[in-house]
Amino acid sequence: MLDKIRVLHEEIEKAVASTTEEVEALRIKYISKKGSVNQLFAEFKNVPNDQKKAVGKALNDLKNSVLEKINALRESFESDDSESDGTDLTMPGEPIKLGTRHPLSLVKNKIIEIFGRLGFTVAEGPEIEDDWHVFSALNFPPEHPARDMQDTFFIEQDPDIVLRTHTSSVQIRVMEQTKPPIRAIFPGRVFRNEAISARSHCIFHQVEGLYVDENVSFADLKQTLLYFAKELFGEDTQIRLRPSYFPFTEPSAEMDVSCSICGGKGCNLCKYTGWLEILGCGMVDPNVLDACNIDNQKYTGFAFGMGIERIALLLYGIKDIRYFFENDIRFLKQFESAI
Numbered sequence: 001m002l003d004k005i006r007v008l009h010e011e012i013e014k015a016v017a018s019t020t021e022e023v024e025a026l027r028i029k030y031i032s033k034k035g036s037v038n039q040l041f042a043e044f045k046n047v048p049n050d051q052k053k054a055v056g057k058a059l060n061d062l063k064n065s066v067l068e069k070i071n072a073l074r075e076s077f078e079s080d081d082s083e084s085d086g087t088d089l090t091m092p093g094e095p096i097k098l099g100t101r102h103p104l105s106l107v108k109n110k111i112i113e114i115f116g117r118l119g120f121t122v123a124e125g126p127e128i129e130d131d132w133h134v135f136s137a138l139n140f141p142p143e144h145p146a147r148d149m150q151d152t153f154f155i156e157q158d159p160d161i162v163l164r165t166h167t168s169s170v171q172i173r174v175m176e177q178t179k180p181p182i183r184a185i186f187p188g189r190v191f192r193n194e195a196i197s198a199r200s201h202c203i204f205h206q207v208e209g210l211y212v213d214e215n216v217s218f219a220d221l222k223q224t225l226l227y228f229a230k231e232l233f234g235e236d237t238q239i240r241l242r243p244s245y246f247p248f249t250e251p252s253a254e255m256d257v258s259c260s261i262c263g264g265k266g267c268n269l270c271k272y273t274g275w276l277e278i279l280g281c282g283m284v285d286p287n288v289l290d291a292c293n294i295d296n297q298k299y300t301g302f303a304f305g306m307g308i309e310r311i312a313l314l315l316y317g318i319k320d321i322r323y324f325f326e327n328d329i330r331f332l333k334q335f336e337s338a339i
């Protein structure tokens with residue numbers, strides 16, 4: 001019996017294994033129920049009494065050696081494993097990706113920042129408005145086509161309530177609540193009953209601006225907008241004002257900037273005119289000041305309004321306005337570090 005134990009001892013000492021499966025095989029061979037070490041334990045009852053003490057000790061030693069050997073082999077793989085797949089457990093974790101700002105928010109924030117430098121504060125108003133703030137106070141005559149169902153979304157139960165078609169409604173709210181001097185811009189979402197296409201959408205965003213004080217002139221308007229255009233599109237940008245019409249401004253104008261792509265020489269973007277139309281503006285009509293109880297003999301003002309989508313299309317060279325509303329991550333993540 002002691003001889004058998006010694007043979008097994010030697011065998012185990014020499015045993016090698018290079019995979020976890022091989023270690024498992026060794027374990028089964030020696031110390032599973034039918035393994036050779038256990039078989040010796042089964043034979044223990046036949047050992048003469050006077051040898052029991054020595055054989056018992058030898059058997060226990062053998063079993064411990066097997067366990068030690070198996071554990072040692074196992075550990076050697078485990079440490080080998082972590083080296084072989086190159087994992088460095090002390091490395092810092094992968095950073096969690098943050099979302100990115102929507103391009104329309106980036107452009108809006110940039111516009112707010114530029115006018116902020118000129119002392120314009122930010123105000124907001126409701127998207128669901130009454131006729132007074134969207135049309136009447138802004139000098140729209142009762143038969144004006146914008147009041148038509150074709151252009152404006154009405155709330156079914158009450159024809160006096162509409163989804164605002166422009167942020168000019170916030171001009172009125174601010175003038176009703178504050179005394180001049182007023183210098184503020186109004187960013188927000190607007191709604192028009194239009195077919196959705198590459199160039200227009202029934203929901204879009206505007207930023208309106210208003211400056212009311214004594215002696216505000218058209219020259220102030222022009223200088224403010226020139227500064228804005230240069231800050232947004234680049235130092236070399238030029239502006240052009242064309243006469244236009246809005247019920248709430250007199251005189252009114254539309255402003256073009258020199259094309260940011262070709263610099264005025266003519267290209268696809270500016271349709272070979274060298275100019276891009278970006279906003280409407282004018283001197284606040286005295287009737288509008290009057291509607292807000294502002295003394296139109298003492299005060300004058302200018303206002304302007306622009307579409308954020310339109311400016312974003314131009315700044316980023318995007319061809320289709322619908323991209324802004326699809327929330328396709330592949331589109332949105334391109335603007336991570338833009339402007």
Ligand code: PHE
Nearest residue numbers: 166168280281282303304305
């Ligand atoms: N509210 C006009 C529009 O939506 C823009 C505008 C604002 C024009 C202020 C002049 C003055 O088209």
